[in-house]
Amino acid sequence: MTTVAQQPQAAASVGAEAWLRMYRQMISIRLFEEQVNDLYTRALMPGLAHLYIGEEAVAVGVCQALRPDDYITSTHRGHGHCLAKGASPDRMFAELLGKEAGYCRGKGGSMHIADPATGNLGANAIVAGSVGIATGAAFSAKRLGNGRVCVCFFGEGALGQGSLYEVMNLAQLWKLPVIYVCENNLYNEYTHFSETTAGDIMGRATAFGIPAESVDGQDVRAVYRAASQLIERARLGNGPAFLVCNTYRYHGHHVGDINREYYRSKEEEQRWKAEHDPLKLLSRWLAEQGLAAPADLERIHSEVKKEIEAAVNFAIAAPYPSPDEVEQDIYA
């Protein structure tokens, strides 16, 4: 199975090939998530999942700027991060279905995909639950001098958790190579962030002396450009950074959150999809620049579609773990 993130590169100068790779990754995430929704709707998936559709440019733009051995931590809405960092869709689907072939042997599920081979320290179902882990990974990287950085993905809901500010203080005191990437998709579950967030988001970082940037999270080029600079800065030993990516969650908080009009309008959703879709934005730019013809993008789309279909079929056919495994791996 081809992985989504094949050859992440950190260079700020990017050619057509890299933009097409990012386009392919975003399409992969979109189609992966559409399949997840389908699996849920067909009652083939145990539990729930939190879809990343609409936010693809954030994970792809940031992870494209990372090295394969760099670390990430992810969230309950983490499929996009995991795929963009190099996870294989077949083992991802297998995990979502609770199968032995999954990344966590079926013990983690949708919210806990973790994979040492791609530097994925784990998705986390506690909001802001991984901020300590991410900062600790950066602490190790600095102490061991291995040149790695860690990206800590979290949603704007995590801005309400005090642990975030504790570790940002530590990271800046000790100049740790960690990038706090805040995906502001406007909603803390079912509540608009303006109802939960006092003051200035950027000011939360600058108060610690941490450089902060805010970008259009629907524009993968803007995300990639900002992430590349902040990641390289951290890698050079200049300390942490804070990157706000303004984005939008097309679906509900989770797959079962269907009736959303009590917290946001259908018109708002339609407007974001029509005017700010990350795939449309990139494909339009690629066409304008003459970097890809519509047929090229169509070919990528159909290739990815086949890969995703093969991956989901693999997962459906894969065996469950034996109940004997329930007590395995409690202790190392």
Next chain:
Amino acid sequence: MPEKGRELTFAQAIREALAEEMRRDPLVCIIGEDVAEAGTPFKVLSGLVEEFGKERVIDTPISEAGFTGLGVGAAMTGLHPVVDIMFGDFITLTMDQMVNQAAKVHYMSGGAWKVPMVMRTTLGATRRSAAQHSQSLHAWFSHVPGLKVVLPSTPYDAKGLLKTAIRDQNPVVFFEDKMMYKLKGPVPEEDYTIPFGVADVKREGEDITLVATSSMVQVALGAAAMLEESGVSAEVIDPRTTWPLDEKTLVESAKKTSRVIVLDEGYGRYGVTAELAAVIAEGAFYDLDAPVRRMGAMHVPIPFSPPLEDVTVATEQSVFEAARRLCGKS
């Protein structure tokens, strides 16, 4: 347990274990509040920063959740942090990091990641420190799969168990009774470790078993000496780790003596005494001549005033009296 030879205090034994492990393994580091020059308020770590430097003995802001979480991530990515939580009462601030993160990372990832981290912290009342600096909350961590919980009761055990904790590949919580730091006992010069899940018979006896943890081991030994003078032979068993737990040694002693008191400085209700009593009752029911008696801390916030605080925990006298009654010798 060595009978004679060099003696160290409990605090010196802890410090020596840390120093030896830090010399052995450059990836071991200490992270916590006032651990460097201050050496902690109890001076347990005095001298370590001079030998190992500030890169490895790391003072933090007062951010227990933050630096515990940092320890979890550092452990996952190649270091072996020993996180210092000054008072056991402050573990409340670290609970998400320990319970939802450290304890579950290995299992949730299907064995892919591991967290070789030690949390050292304290327990114990009677220091006149009131309700937020006196609790013994080790039952909380003992309840959570994925953590190991260590409760040394002598300098010898403290050193050997701490070395094992640092070499373990899992999150280990190591509770030290702050009233025991000055307790002296034999500690050999040569390198040794003590395996987890192996109870220690601190004193052999025939008539009653006193199962005791941490600070209560010394209380049990004192009570056993008093009991001996009154004609009751008491066996004192120290599980040393609440998880993993040496159920076999506890049950066998209960079968031998047929009477058991379980002593622990944590709250009695829903606590370590309850679990150990249940293990013994399940394993030795038909050999028991009396119900297993539990003696934990009273179910009150630890009060400040000495006459109030002193009645909240078991004493040699109260254990002596309870044991006499259990043996039908009121």
